[in-house]
Amino acid sequence: MTTSVNPADIYSLARHYRFQWEEAQQCYVLLFPEGMIKLNGGAGEVIKRVDGNKTVADIVTELQQAFPDATDIEADILAMLQLALEKAWLEKRN
Amino acid sequence: MTTTGNNGVAASKTNTQPLWLLAEVTYRCPLHCAFCYNPTDYDKHTQNELTTEQWIQALRDARKMGALQLGISGGEPLLRDDIEDIVREARQLGYYSNLITSGVGLTEKRIQEFKEGGLDHIQLSMHDITEEINNFITNTKTFELKKKVAAMIKGHGYPMVLNVVIHRYNIGHIKEILEMAEALGADYVELANTQYYGWSLINRSQLMPTKEQIDHAEMITNEFRQKVGNKMKIFFVVPDYFSDRPKKCMNGWGEVFMIVTANGDVLPCHSARVLPGMAFPNVREHGLEWAWKESPAFNKYRGDDWMKEPCRSCPEKEKDLGGCRCQAFLLSGDAESADPVCTLSPNHHLIEKAIEDAKNPQLQAQPIVFRNDKNSRRIAAGEAPELVKEFHALP
Numbered sequence: 001m002t003t004s005v006n007p008a009d010i011y012s013l014a015r016h017y018r019f020q021w022e023e024a025q026q027c028y029v030l031l032f033p034e035g036m037i038k039l040n041g042g043a044g045e046v047i048k049r050v051d052g053n054k055t056v057a058d059i060v061t062e063l064q065q066a067f068p069d070a071t072d073i074e075a076d077i078l079a080m081l082q083l084a085l086e087k088a089w090l091e092k093r094n
Numbered sequence: 095m096t097t098t099g100n101n102g103v104a105a106s107k108t109n110t111q112p113l114w115l116l117a118e119v120t121y122r123c124p125l126h127c128a129f130c131y132n133p134t135d136y137d138k139h140t141q142n143e144l145t146t147e148q149w150i151q152a153l154r155d156a157r158k159m160g161a162l163q164l165g166i167s168g169g170e171p172l173l174r175d176d177i178e179d180i181v182r183e184a185r186q187l188g189y190y191s192n193l194i195t196s197g198v199g200l201t202e203k204r205i206q207e208f209k210e211g212g213l214d215h216i217q218l219s220m221h222d223i224t225e226e227i228n229n230f231i232t233n234t235k236t237f238e239l240k241k242k243v244a245a246m247i248k249g250h251g252y253p254m255v256l257n258v259v260i261h262r263y264n265i266g267h268i269k270e271i272l273e274m275a276e277a278l279g280a281d282y283v284e285l286a287n288t289q290y291y292g293w294s295l296i297n298r299s300q301l302m303p304t305k306e307q308i309d310h311a312e313m314i315t316n317e318f319r320q321k322v323g324n325k326m327k328i329f330f331v332v333p334d335y336f337s338d339r340p341k342k343c344m345n346g347w348g349e350v351f352m353i354v355t356a357n358g359d360v361l362p363c364h365s366a367r368v369l370p371g372m373a374f375p376n377v378r379e380h381g382l383e384w385a386w387k388e389s390p391a392f393n394k395y396r397g398d399d400w401m402k403e404p405c406r407s408c409p410e411k412e413k414d415l416g417g418c419r420c421q422a423f424l425l426s427g428d429a430e431s432a433d434p435v436c437t438l439s440p441n442h443h444l445i446e447k448a449i450e451d452a453k454n455p456q457l458q459a460q461p462i463v464f465r466n467d468k469n470s471r472r473i474a475a476g477e478a479p480e481l482v483k484e485f486h487a488l489p
């Protein structure tokens with residue numbers, strides 16, 4: 001089941017999942033049947049960009065530009081996406 | 095950690111948020127399930143249901159406090175004709191909403207409106223692969239209907255969440271039940287072993303399977319999980335009577351769950367009303383924020399200050415918070431004692447006895463007390479001592 005995330009992959013949120021900003025918790029959340037996940041700052045920024053159009057490489061570039069002070073975030077982003085994929089939060093589009 | 099004031103009634107002392115709101119919008123139900131967890135005296139609460147406006151206000155208030163997941167349940171919620179309005183409001187407020195239904199009353203027209211209104215998913219209860227057992231345990235002829243409703247849910251692009259309560263009558267069919275779920279295109283299947291509250295507590299000896307049956311069912315479930323992978327997520331809710339530690343009930347009293355009942359009572363868990371000497375807040379008198387943060391009832395068992403031994407000095411106390419207060423009370427008569435499920439509890443023999451009783455052919459053969467208005471009325475009026483003598487505080 002577990003495939004690994006590649007730069008050219010395009011993902012979208014899994015069907016029936018909803019991603020939204022929560023004012024009361026001051027974080028992004030992922031909502032799905034029978035559960036929810038609070039995403040910490042970094043994870044929220046990654047998932048926010050998963051839209052069924054951008055490739056993983058696009059997401060990495062965008063985040064590097066958005067957070068120029070953060071070093072070496074590529075590995076973190078890939079790890080985050082890998083985890084999300086294993087948890088079946090994401091669906092592969094291409 | 096929380097701090098307690100005098101007499102356990104402290105001023106606001108929580109920074110927790112009710113992430114889950116369960117709206118038990120009605121106790122009326124066309125089914126009569128033997129394992130129903132609704133209060134046995136529910137008949138008292140069928141006349142004074144909250145209005146649509148009151149529900150909408152409750153949704154708004156809870157959302158402001160951070161509630162995110164909304165369960166619309168009952169009874170059978172579809173017996174109300176305003177679920178469409180509730181669903182629409184829920185979507186606008188940003189809830190992820192779930193209709194928990196027996197399927198009775200779901201029509202093409204209604205599901206269409208739910209879809210347009212933004213209902214996120216529908217959880218359907220199924221009982222068995224055989225018509226005979228479905229109809230027996232629910233005391234209704236609903237087998238064919240449930241299959242039709244399952245197809246309707248799928249047809250409208252909803253994730254299909256099947257909930258199957260497991261008991262002695264269907265535990266031998268786990269594999270077939272999972273195959274049926276797969277054939278119906280279920281995305282999630284919850285195999286929920288019966289928990290003994292409300293009606294299921296009365297019928298405990300008739301419903302409880304053996305440890306061997308449960309172990310076998312779990313093994314089959316694991317095999318099936320391997321086979322289907324992520325396509326169909328299967329949850330197997332282990333029955334606490336057969337473990338040596340209790341569950342962290344509701345993830346902690348007043349920690350994440352808030353329940354508003356048909357008549358507006360605000361509860362930290364489904365069965366909390368069985369506890370003695372508790373005055374639960376009601377939305378007709380108090381806002382949800384007060385109920386959650388300030389009410390004596392929500393603060394009573396929050397955290398661990400209320401504990402006695404063996405829980406108080408137990409190194410595992412943060413793991414399970416002493417288990418379920420209702421179970422402790424229903425079985426031992428002492429709401430502040432350790433949940434009898436725990437092998438460290440001085441009352442653990444009550445669980446062992448229940449397991450033994452469930453093997454006793456004479457007790458097994460007792461007629462099941464189905465959840466219906468007549469039985470509920472008798473229990474509420476104290477006219478059915480033969481049904482309640484064994485347990486504390488039923489109803």
Ligand code: SF4
Pocket residue numbers: 123124125126127129130131132168169170196219465
């Ligand atoms: S468990 Fe059965 S009887 Fe109880 S509310 Fe649900 S469908 Fe109705």
Ligand code: SF4
Pocket residue numbers: 339340404405406408409410411412414415416417432433436437438439
């Ligand atoms: S003694 Fe109490 S706190 Fe310790 S494990 Fe048992 S129930 Fe939990």
